[in-house]
Amino acid sequence: MPTALVPWGKDLPTWVDLSSSCLESERSTTRTRAWESVLIQSRAFIKGVRESLPKAEVTFDRFHVAKVLGDAVERVRRSEWRKDKTVKGARYALLKNPENLTDCQRETLTEITKRNAALAEVYRMKETFRDLYRLPDLRSATGFLKGWLAVAMTSTLKPVVKAAKTINNRAEGILRW
Structure with missing residues (x-):
């Protein structure tokens, strides 16, 4: 089960750092598994999720x-x-x-x-x-x-x-x- 990570910031570089951490910690299988991402309304985060984790389901808290x-x-x-x-x-x-x-x-x-x-x-x-x-x-x-x-x-x-x-x-x- 993936670990929950809470980023500090809401811009695209923050998302890139966060998703890189996820990918490293979960090895190469992460991009192929379905994830659920609970997000704030940040356009940068939404874009980041869709680009780096294409199978992720986006949920708005x-x-x-x-x-x-x-x-x-x-x-x-x-x-x-x-x-x-x-x-x-x-x-x-x-x-x-x-x-x-x-x-x-x-x-x-x-x-x-x-x-x-x-x-x-x-x-x-x-x-x-x-x-x-x-x-x-x-x-x-x-x-x-x-x-x-x-x-x-x-x-x-x-x-x-x-x-x-x-x-x-x-x-x-x-x-x-």
Whole structure:
């Protein structure tokens, strides 16, 4: 069984160093075996995996996928803050998982999502996406993701559409999680 290696960095030279280490430690059989590579969203790493380990299955870790959605929430929040200063102080209430909110953050979230349609939409999209990881099988997850993407791609919020495009481009690797 291959040893897990965790690189420091996310550029192509980092991947080259990492894959060289793997190839040396596993001898010549490594390139012919199927590997699974759990990745961050780095284009360089994706390219590196595909070039140096062509049979590897690429999986995108859920925490970095959540970051894509968190970035969308943050962009919408900043945009809304410029128009409405009462949004100030809502950042962590919008970004944290609902089960981890303090009572004060829960109240803030309730008030903000009642008053601000854009923040309510981006928050709902972020939280709805989390349901993907609770589904029992690939078939239901695939159907769910298609539905989520259909809604997200029609959003009037550019950060939501951008996040949806990123997720759509990585759908196969996201569904492997």
